[in-house]
Amino acid sequence: xxxxxxxxxxxxxxxxxxxxxxxxxxxxxxxxxxxxxxxxxxxxxxxxxxxxxxxxxxxxxxxxxxxxxxxxxxxxxxxxxxxxxxxxxxxxxxxxxxxxxxxxxxxxxxxxxxxxxxxxxxxxxxxxxxxxxxxxxxxxxxxxxxxxxxxxxxxxxxxxxxxxxxxxxxxxxxxxxxxxxxxxxxxxxxxxxxxxxxxxxxxxxxxxxxxxxxxxxxxxxxxxxxxxxxxxxxxxxxxxxxxxxxxxxxxxxxxxxxxxxxxxxxxxxxxxxxxxxxxxxxxxxxxxxxxxxxxxxxxxxxxxxxxxxxxxxxxxxxxxxxxxxxxxxxxxxxxxxxxxxxxxxxxxxxxxxxxxxxxxxxxxxxxxxxxxxxxxxxxxxxxxxxxxxxxxxxxxxxxxxxxxxxxxxxxxxxxxxxxxxxxxxxxxxxxxxxxxxxxxxxxxxxx
Numbered sequence: 531x532x533x534x535x536x537x538x539x540x541x542x543x544x545x546x547x548x549x550x551x552x553x554x555x556x557x558x559x560x561x562x563x564x565x566x567x568x569x570x571x572x573x574x575x576x577x578x579x580x581x582x583x584x585x586x587x588x589x590x591x592x593x594x595x596x597x598x599x600x601x602x603x604x605x606x607x608x609x610x611x612x613x614x615x616x617x618x619x620x621x622x623x624x625x626x627x628x629x630x631x632x633x634x635x636x637x638x639x640x641x642x643x644x645x646x647x648x649x650x651x652x653x654x655x656x657x658x659x660x661x662x663x664x665x666x667x668x669x670x671x672x673x674x675x676x677x678x679x680x681x682x683x684x685x686x687x688x689x690x691x692x693x694x695x696x697x698x699x700x701x702x703x704x705x706x707x708x709x710x711x712x713x714x715x716x717x718x719x720x721x722x723x724x725x726x727x728x729x730x731x732x733x734x735x736x737x738x739x740x741x742x743x744x745x746x747x748x749x750x751x752x753x754x755x756x757x758x759x760x761x762x763x764x765x766x767x768x769x770x771x772x773x774x775x776x777x778x779x780x781x782x783x784x785x786x787x788x789x790x791x792x793x794x795x796x797x798x799x800x801x802x803x804x805x806x807x808x809x810x811x812x813x814x815x816x817x818x819x820x821x822x823x824x825x826x827x828x829x830x831x832x833x834x835x836x837x838x839x840x841x842x843x844x845x846x847x848x849x850x851x852x853x854x855x856x857x858x859x860x861x862x863x864x865x866x867x868x869x870x871x872x873x874x875x876x877x878x879x880x881x882x883x884x885x886x887x888x889x890x891x892x893x894x895x896x897x898x899x900x901x902x903x904x905x906x907x908x909x910x911x912x913x914x915x916x917x918x919x920x921x922x923x924x925x926x927x928x929x930x931x932x933x934x935x936x937x938x939x940x941x942x943x944x945x946x947x948x949x950x951x952x953x954x955x956x957x958x959x960x961x962x963x964x965x966x967x968x969x970x971x972x973x974x975x976x977x
Contacts, residue, residue: 537886540564545891552884553930555923557602560654562610565883568876569604572869575862576608576824580615583822584778590813592787592839592849593826595869598923601826604869605783608824612781613651617822618662618772620644620765621783629790630805632758632798637805641761642738644782660733663714666775667721670694687722694718697774701767709754710767716750738764762809769821779820787827791837803842810848810865832866872922877907880922881929888933902944906932909948 540548544561551558552565572593579589595601609619622628622643629636647656670693671681679686698711713732720728731749738756740746746755756764769780793799806825812818832839832849840846849866860870872880881903889896910925936942 537883538564540887540890542891545887549884549888549891549930552926553934555598555927557606559606559609562603562607564887565880566607567880567883568872569600569607569869571860571862572604572867573607573611575867576604577611579822580608580612580617580778580781583617583781583820584615586773586819588813588816588818588820589822590810590865591824592832592866593824593869594829594832594866595826596828596921598921599869599871600922601869602785603922605785605824605826609649609781609783610654612822613649613654616651616776616778617781618658618777618779619649619781619783621647621649621785623786624784624789625786626789626792629793629802630762630809631801635758637758638738638756638761640784641756641765644765645737650777659736660729662772662775662777663717663733663736664721666697666771667694667718669776670697691718697771700774701770704767704770705763706754706760707767709752710764710771712752713750714771716752762805766812766818766821770819773820779822781822781824784823784825787825787839788831791827791831791834796837799837800842803839803845806839807842807844807848810845829868874907874911877911877922877925878903880926881906884926884929885933888930888937892937894937898944902948905944905948 540561544564547558548561548565576591579591582589593601593604605621609621612619622640624630624640627636628640628643630640631637632639645659648658648662649656650658650661652658653661667690671690674686674689674693675681677689679689695715698714701707701711701714704710713735717729717732720726720732728750734740735746735750735752735755738761740749740755743753743755747753765780765782772780790799790802793802809818809823813821813823830838835841835846839849851861851864851866860868878900882900885896885898885903906929907925910928911920932947936944936947
């Protein structure tokens with residue numbers, strides 16, 4: 531075990547976000563490399579998908595795991611890797627108001643959320659649409675200058691416009707490509723003329739914020755808008771355009787698939803599953819380019835044959851595990867990646883990282899020993915029902931709470947706190963038990 535003093539320095543702002551987010555049960559959007567443990571095989575598999583997307587292909591994966599098992603953490607980790615590899619990333623959580631298809635604009639609401647969260651390496655917090663459009667124009671201007679035609683030369687603007695329209699012409703062959711290209715040309719003209727209002731109208735259109743064709747006609751002179759039925763076509767167009775703008779492609783992350791599982795009406799659920807099938811087929815059959823899609827959900831929302839994805843036979847036949855997978859062999863090239871629990875050793879490394887970050891953030895000398903950490907994990911994993919209910923989220927939340935209590939009250943000792951019985955209660959929503967017994971399989975926690 532590394533000496534407690536030998537750990538990477540974490541900037542205070544990032545450490546604050548990490549501790550506050552994890553204690554609140556949510557995944558931080560920054561600082562993940564400081565606390566990442568395990569998942570090397572899963573991350574490696576998804577990074578191979580990024581290579582496929584960068585080469586002009588497409589990929590589609592499902593990440594499946596129980597609540598708190600690390601699905602969102604894995605998605606955020608891939609998000610950071612993708613931005614580092616010059617991808618544009620769009621992410622959205624599904625909800626009752628945001629679906630893939632809906633009669634009241636729920637699909638369009640998901641598109642708006644994806645575009646609102648459009649992120650790049652230089653704009654990781656989202657809102658990068660305008661940055662992307664401006665970089666597209668600036669990149670072409672720079673390329674023209676590098677070819678020896680300077681901005682003050684008479685032919686500079688003509689050459690830039692020629693290359694701008696070469697990108698636009700490439701898009702027109704795709705579904706809705708003419709409309710998409712027309713709006714890009716409108717943005718370029720507004721950029722050249724310094725017309726900020728028209729640029730704002732075009733970005734409004736790309737964000738899917740026009741509710742009626744009449745409104746778009748009045749402000750932009752176009753009679754087309756992005757709708758609930760065709761928003762995914764524009765995601766494919768955006769991915770193709772981003773390559774022309776100098777990026778590696780587009781990665782779309784969709785979390786909380788369980789909200790489709792919860793749709794009460796069977797027909798509405800089927801429409802959403804049909805949309806997933808369309809996106810899945812596009813990726814695997816080569817009808818999408820430079821586009822990677824990762825969706826995550828619980829095992830129930832995927833495998834339930836009454837309400838889950840498997841209730842849609844076309845999806846079930848494509849996603850169900852083969853015989854060898856069911857016999858325990860892990861296939862990380864399959865469309866569905868099922869997250870395995872973190873090992874005891876990985877959890878120990880994780881809580882040690884958190885102990886170091888907490889001590890550095892609040893400016894005290896870490897006193898927790900490896901034996902203290904092992905004792906904490908023994909109690910966490912030894913509670914009745916821990917084998918089926920305890921997840922990294924619960925372990926992390928309890929551990930940070932323990933650190934907070936000990937920092938606020940210096941009289942509290944590790945032995946006294948861990949031995950008080952407060953950490954040996956039954957798992958919430960567990961299978962029963964009196965709350966104080968240690969599950970036999972965890973009684974001897976070994977490192």
